[in-house]
Amino acid sequence: MNKTSLYEAHLKLNAKMAEFAGFEMPIQYAGVKSEVQAVREACGVFDVSHMGEFFVTGAAAQKFVDYLITNDFLNAQMNKAVYSPLCREDGTTIDDLIAYKLEENKVLICVNAANIDKDWNWIESKKSNFNITLENKSEAYSLLAVQGPETEKHMTSLGFKDLESFEYYSAKEFEIDGDKYILARTGYTGEDGFEIFASHDLIQKTWAKLMDQGATPCGLASRDVLRLEVCYPLYGHELNDNLTPLDAALKWTVKLNKNEFIGKGALADHTPTHRLAKLSIEKGIPREGYDILNDNNEVIGKVTSGTMSVVLGKGIALGLIKRDKFPENKVFKIQIRKNIVDATYHTKAFVNGGHK
Amino acid sequence: MSNIPAELKYTKDHEWAKLEGDIVTVGITDFAQNSLGDIVYVELPNIGDNIEKEGTFGVVESIKSASDLYSPLTGEIVEVNEDLNDSPDLLNEDAYTNWIMKIKISNEDEFNSLLSASDYKPLCEE
Numbered sequence: 001m002n003k004t005s006l007y008e009a010h011l012k013l014n015a016k017m018a019e020f021a022g023f024e025m026p027i028q029y030a031g032v033k034s035e036v037q038a039v040r041e042a043c044g045v046f047d048v049s050h051m052g053e054f055f056v057t058g059a060a061a062q063k064f065v066d067y068l069i070t071n072d073f074l075n076a077q078m079n080k081a082v083y084s085p086l087c088r089e090d091g092t093t094i095d096d097l098i099a100y101k102l103e104e105n106k107v108l109i110c111v112n113a114a115n116i117d118k119d120w121n122w123i124e125s126k127k128s129n130f131n132i133t134l135e136n137k138s139e140a141y142s143l144l145a146v147q148g149p150e151t152e153k154h155m156t157s158l159g160f161k162d163l164e165s166f167e168y169y170s171a172k173e174f175e176i177d178g179d180k181y182i183l184a185r186t187g188y189t190g191e192d193g194f195e196i197f198a199s200h201d202l203i204q205k206t207w208a209k210l211m212d213q214g215a216t217p218c219g220l221a222s223r224d225v226l227r228l229e230v231c232y233p234l235y236g237h238e239l240n241d242n243l244t245p246l247d248a249a250l251k252w253t254v255k256l257n258k259n260e261f262i263g264k265g266a267l268a269d270h271t272p273t274h275r276l277a278k279l280s281i282e283k284g285i286p287r288e289g290y291d292i293l294n295d296n297n298e299v300i301g302k303v304t305s306g307t308m309s310v311v312l313g314k315g316i317a318l319g320l321i322k323r324d325k326f327p328e329n330k331v332f333k334i335q336i337r338k339n340i341v342d343a344t345y346h347t348k349a350f351v352n353g354g355h356k
Numbered sequence: 357m358s359n360i361p362a363e364l365k366y367t368k369d370h371e372w373a374k375l376e377g378d379i380v381t382v383g384i385t386d387f388a389q390n391s392l393g394d395i396v397y398v399e400l401p402n403i404g405d406n407i408e409k410e411g412t413f414g415v416v417e418s419i420k421s422a423s424d425l426y427s428p429l430t431g432e433i434v435e436v437n438e439d440l441n442d443s444p445d446l447l448n449e450d451a452y453t454n455w456i457m458k459i460k461i462s463n464e465d466e467f468n469s470l471l472s473a474s475d476y477k478p479l480c481e482e
Contacts, residue, residue, distance in 0.1 A: 028393060031394050032393060032394050032418075032419045033419075221393075221419060221420050283397065283441075284399065284417070285417050285419075285422065287422060307419055308397065308419050315397075337399075337415070
């Protein structure tokens with residue numbers, strides 16, 4: 001199994017470790033609740049070095065990335081980050097990713113760990129008509145996500161300067177005493193925060209400094225609660241190889257008015273088969289795979305992600321509902337083992353993240 | 357290191373049992389609560405239900421997982437710990453004072469066949 005450069009550091013902190021996407025990753029340290037609270041109220045640090053980093057360089061770098069993804073990359077300003085699905089010609093979803101416009105001729109694409117090979121093979125197969133160089137540097141980079149309202153203070157202590165003017169969803173290359181970092185004001189928690197891409201030894205040093213500064217080490221379990229509280233989709237749950245982004249409430253990321261991109265024709269003609277619903281229950285936890293029912297107790301969909309919200313103290317879920325069965329009266333129920341419980345339909349995210 | 361009181365009996369599924377008269381009090385062990393992490397929900401059984409040895413009588417849920425509870429003994433459920441409805445984290449605080457259910461048993465031999473603290477201890481080594 002793969003290990004990140006911080007594996008030993010996690011063991012020293014007595015992290016509970018488990019396999020995720022072929023990597024032995026920290027699931028939790030002190031506890032999921034306290035880690036979620038640290039990120040919502042102060043500052044938490046996640047080792048997300050398992051994620052993939054592809055670099056696209058060359059004169060056509062921006063054009064190529066814009067052709068690959070459904071969101072608009074070409075018109076994004078220099079140094080902006082763009083979240084987007086990556087689709088096939090038929091509109092189904094290969095992955096979701098963030099593309100960072102680092103320079104005129106240089107783009108960093110960060111992809112899900114479980115999809116590195118699938119994405120790489122796909123992107124490689126599409127590059128022939130573009131004047132670009134494509135590099136998979138996933139094994140050369142470690143990645144930290146530093147998240148929470150006190151993150152800027154911690155980053156300043158690390159030596160990163162002028163962060164007040166560093167916009168949310170943007171990225172820049174930094175050099176401090178000869179050490180090179182790519183810094184992005186992005187994350188997966190809904191809070192303000194930075195992601196730090198750098199070499200393994202630099203990330204080891206940075207992790208140690210953040211621990212000394214009192215930032216809270218956080219595992220993948222709290223990361224999942226945090227993203228679900230703010231209703232961010234997770235590939236393999238709300239998104240998969242058989243669904244289009246239009247089936248998972250991601251219409252805002254599909255820009256049919258931009259130049260030609262892979263999947264454009266299919267997505268323009270597609271009638272979504274599913275609708276994503278945000279549901280909460282008062283008692284118990286709605287788990288992935290549980291049936292969602294209407295007021296006649298007819299099964300109309302399934303929970304795709306579920307957990308206990310630390311902020312609300314309630315079970316929360318995202319679920320895919322068959323579009324033709326979506327109840328106009330918004331009455332939903334969830335089957336938990338032998339019990340059918342009433343669910344509350346939410347039009348907004350369960351928690352408002354504090355990002356800028 | 358898990359706390360395993362010598363005076364209690366145990367199951368391989370990490371429940372504990374204590375006999376007083378013909379009433380057996382049942383809970384989960386310190387090892388179980390520690391392995392689960394933050395416990396956020398407990399599904400309690402119904403008073404009056406009859407339960408078989410090794411039958412499921414409830415569920416404890418942490419944020420990441422749901423785990424079935426297995427009855428150590430056959431009997432009738434006479435009491436459940438309602439405090440766990442509002443404060444499931446009591447199980448994390450002290451898994452032995454915070455019991456889950458009490459059952460009335462008819463066969464004391466069944467109780468005596470449960471694991472002793474020394475038999476149970478090796479099952480708590482990770």
